[in-house]
Amino acid sequence: MAKRNYIDFDKEEVPVxxxxxxxxxxxxxxINYNQTNDFFxxxxxxxxxxxxxxxxxxxxxxxLFEDIVDERLPAPTLTAMDEAGNEKRVTYENFGVTVFLFVDDIGDPSEEPNVDDYDTNDNLNGDDPNVD
Known part of the structure; x- marks a missing residue:
């Protein structure tokens, strides 16, 4: 399965x-950190x-920027996520440990199977993509 890249920075060096x-x-x-309210x-x-x-x-x-309309914004979506789905919010404690700022430049993984998702005996759907 395709993996998302994330923006890597040292939270100990914030503001950066x-x-x-x-x-x-x-x-x-x-990247800034608000210590009083514990958010980035x-x-x-x-x-x-x-x-x-x-x-x-x-x-x-x-x-990020989902409510802003500006043609200068980057094309890929930037989203703070915990891929395991365990966290409830972004905090100093979990950022860079379980929560990362991902660059969603792979699109919707459900739309197209990735070649890495196939094994030698079958594929993601059970259909051979090379057979009509």
Whole structure:
């Protein structure tokens, strides 16, 4: 099965600002932590340093920037997720341990079977894709 990439940064170094390439565009991203309320937020600038979004709160299983309409936003969806489904929210304690900021650039895995999902005897559906 295809795996999502995640944005790797050291939460011990927050606040942190770095350049990141998303769908062949380069952005500057800032990650901040609100110690009082125990949440992370994201800032995003275009390559020229123009602000796109400031202070977007990371919420578990909710895509960043989902309520913002701006053509400058990155094409892949960025979502803080716990792939095991055990966490209830993003916290300092679980971020980078069980919760990661994923780049959803693989699309909907239910739409197309991945070649790695096949074994030598059968495939995902039980149908041979090479036979009409």
């Amino acid at each position: 600002i770095f350049d990141i390439e998303l769908a062949e565009d380069t952005y500057t991203m800032g 937020s994201v800032d995003l600038w275009d390559i020229d340093g123009n602000v796109i979004v400031l202070g977007e709160k990371m919420m578990l299983n909710r895509p």
